[in-house]
Amino acid sequence: MSSPTLEAYLAVLYTDEAKRHAFLQAPQAQALLHGLSPQEAQAMAAVDHIGLRMAAASFQHKRAAHGSHAKPRRGWWRRLLERWR
Amino acid sequence: MAAAAVAAVAADRVGLGWRGELAAGILSNLAQIDVLEVIADDYYRASRASMDALCSLARQVPVSLHGVGMGLASTIPAEPRRLQAMARLMKTVQAESWSEHLSFVRAGGVEIGHLAAPPRTPESVAGAVANIALASRIVGSAPLMENIATLVEPPASTMDEAQWLAQIIDGAQVPLLLDLHNLYANAVNRGQDPQALLLRLPLARVGAVHLSGGHWIDEPEGTGRRLLDDHLHDVPADVFALLTVLARHAPQPLTVIIERDGNYPSFEHVLDQLALARAALRAGRAA
Numbered sequence: 252m253s254s255p256t257l258e259a260y261l262a263v264l265y266t267d268e269a270k271r272h273a274f275l276q277a278p279q280a281q282a283l284l285h286g287l288s289p290q291e292a293q294a295m296a297a298v299d300h301i302g303l304r305m306a307a308a309s310f311q312h313k314r315a316a317h318g319s320h321a322k323p324r325r326g327w328w329r330r331l332l333e334r335w336r
Numbered sequence: 337m338a339a340a341a342v343a344a345v346a347a348d349r350v351g352l353g354w355r356g357e358l359a360a361g362i363l364s365n366l367a368q369i370d371v372l373e374v375i376a377d378d379y380y381r382a383s384r385a386s387m388d389a390l391c392s393l394a395r396q397v398p399v400s401l402h403g404v405g406m407g408l409a410s411t412i413p414a415e416p417r418r419l420q421a422m423a424r425l426m427k428t429v430q431a432e433s434w435s436e437h438l439s440f441v442r443a444g445g446v447e448i449g450h451l452a453a454p455p456r457t458p459e460s461v462a463g464a465v466a467n468i469a470l471a472s473r474i475v476g477s478a479p480l481m482e483n484i485a486t487l488v489e490p491p492a493s494t495m496d497e498a499q500w501l502a503q504i505i506d507g508a509q510v511p512l513l514l515d516l517h518n519l520y521a522n523a524v525n526r527g528q529d530p531q532a533l534l535l536r537l538p539l540a541r542v543g544a545v546h547l548s549g550g551h552w553i554d555e556p557e558g559t560g561r562r563l564l565d566d567h568l569h570d571v572p573a574d575v576f577a578l579l580t581v582l583a584r585h586a587p588q589p590l591t592v593i594i595e596r597d598g599n600y601p602s603f604e605h606v607l608d609q610l611a612l613a614r615a616a617l618r619a620g621r622a623a
Contacts, residue, residue, distance in 0.1 A: 253337070255412045257492060258454055259444025269387055270340075294492035301555050302488030305562060309487055314449035 259283045260295075263311050264303060275300055341401035347589030348621075350613045352606070353596065354393070354404070361603025366397055368607055376401040376434065380421040387428060394429045394614040399482075399592075400544070401425055403436040404444030407469060408481070409454050409504070410440040411463035419474040426475055433478040435513045435544070438464060438504060447526045453486040456493035456500035461507060468508040480543050481505065485521045485550075485565035496524060498536035510609070516578045517571065521550055521563040534578055541587040545579065547571045548595040549614060567597035571609055582621025592617065 260282065264271045274281040274295075324334035351371035352362060362369060369574075372393065379390060393399060406418050426434055439451035454460045470480040483501055495503070505512050514537065523530035549569030552561045571594065583590065592613050596606065 254459065255410075255443065257411060258412060258440055259446065261452065261454075261491070262440075262443040262448050265448050265452060291492055298491035299486035301557060301559075302562075303491075304556050305553070306486065306488040309564065310448055310450050310452070317449060319404050 254288075254291070257295075260287060265307050268307075271303070271307055273278050278281050296326070337449065348583075348612050348614075348617050349398075349589070349591045350589070350617070351397075351593050352610070353593055354399075354598075355510070355596065357598075357600050358596070358603065358606065360479070361606060362583055365603065365607060368610060369397060371398045371400065371432075371591055371593070373400045373402050373435075373595075374429075374431075376403045376422055376425055377405050379425055380427075386598050391429055393552075394431060399429060399431045400593075401429065401431045401434040403434065403453070403479075405441055406436050406467075407439065407441040407463040408436050408479075409438040409460060410443070410467065411454070411459050412440070412443055413463075414467040414470055416470075416474060419471050422471075423475045424575070426477070433480060434475060434477065435482055437484050438501065439484045441493045451484045452488040453484060453488075455490045456495040456497065458494070458503075461500060462502045464504045465507040467575075468504075468510055472510075478508075478510045480511045480513035481508070482515050482546065483518050485518035487525065487562055487564065489526070495622045496539040502536075502538050505538050505541050506527075510541075512538065512541050513544045513546065514542045515546035515548070515565075516582070517546070517548045517550060517565050519586055520575050520578060525562045530574065530578060531581055534581060535585065539582060540588065542582065542586050542588070542590065544591040544593065545582065546593050546595055547579065547609075549575075567595050568599040570601075570605075571612070576612055577614040579613065580620040580623075583617045584623045590617065 262333065264274055278296040279292045283297040287295065349370035351369050351373065352358065353371045353372045374390065379387065403422055406414055408414055424432060440454045441448050441451060468479065468481065480597050482503065519533055520530045523533045548565065548567045549571050550563050550565040553564050553568055554561050594609050594613060
């Protein structure tokens with residue numbers, strides 16, 4: 252029980268707050284609505300709600316941090332390396 | 337100490353994840369750093385000058401390339417263009433090895449933005465094995481594959497973490513890059529004994545080790561807390577203790593990398609962390 256559809260839905264739950272909220276209100280129904288099989292939807296209903304919210308918050312934080320450091324600060328160490336070698 | 341253990345001690349290596357913020361300290365202390373691990377994704381579109389600097393670095397100290405964006409642990413086939421980028425970088429840098437994570441990072445057109453644990457199932461094992469085989473063919477060498485930390489047990493799983501990791505590592509016939517803080521965090525967040533989890537892994541297949549730190553965060557309902565692997569803190573003593581246990585049970589040479597992604601301490605402190613890793617290895621080899 253693991254499919255591209257299931258992974259895609261997990262990716263949505265990790266990144267889309269509104270869809271995550273809807274899922275947490277009615278897990279099985281929302282999972283079915285997003286194309287998961289009845290077996291997958293039943294398994295999704297057993298997800299650790301707190302863990303899902305914490306994981307989503309962590310991913311959000313990572314995305315935000317990555318956005319603020321989109322350009323790695325390489326310039327000064329490259330110059331240092333060039334002097335050193 | 338047995339002769340084999342002495343040989344392993346001689347071959348064990350301890351190094352650092354390369355970060356620009358640590359560059360001055362690293363370049364001033366190369367004699368104390370056996371190996372560097374460089375984030376490959378930072379160089380897929382790098383300028384000629386940056387590539388020259390990286391190649392120069394790789395001529396001075398062994399370098400391993402660490403990928404974060406392939407998403408190989410997935411039922412979705414890996415994108416060849418990402419694997420080709422690693423192949424080009426490996427060829428240019430002449431790195432000694434490369435690695436990736438046992439995670440998925442995108443699906444259905446959605447970028448998660450970080451490493452996510454897929455459902456632990458026979459299907460994701462098969463997908464990971466197929467993706468690793470494809471990656472090995474395109475890059476020209478097999479990756480070391482790393483276990484990840486997760487704050488949520490992947491839903492719809494039918495296997496536990498140790499079973500899932502072992503089946504992929506055995507099926508793909510690749511070395512395990514064992515992140516001991518990831519293992520530690522997952523175990524304590526599940527209320528399990530980290531050492532018991534460690535001893536269920538295929539320790540003979542461990543080729544390299546990651547060490548890092550994290551911090552405890554409160555659960556949203558305020559009922560408990562979980563350990564977040566953030567790479568912003570020192571390696572906890574419990575994780576060094578796991579390294580000692582690993583060194584005791586895995587006779588092969590180990591390459592240990594300490595990862596630090598921010599909240600940087602003085603470089604003397606970083607060197608102290610390397611010394612603690614060496615001491616933990618020695619303690620395990622001597623036992």
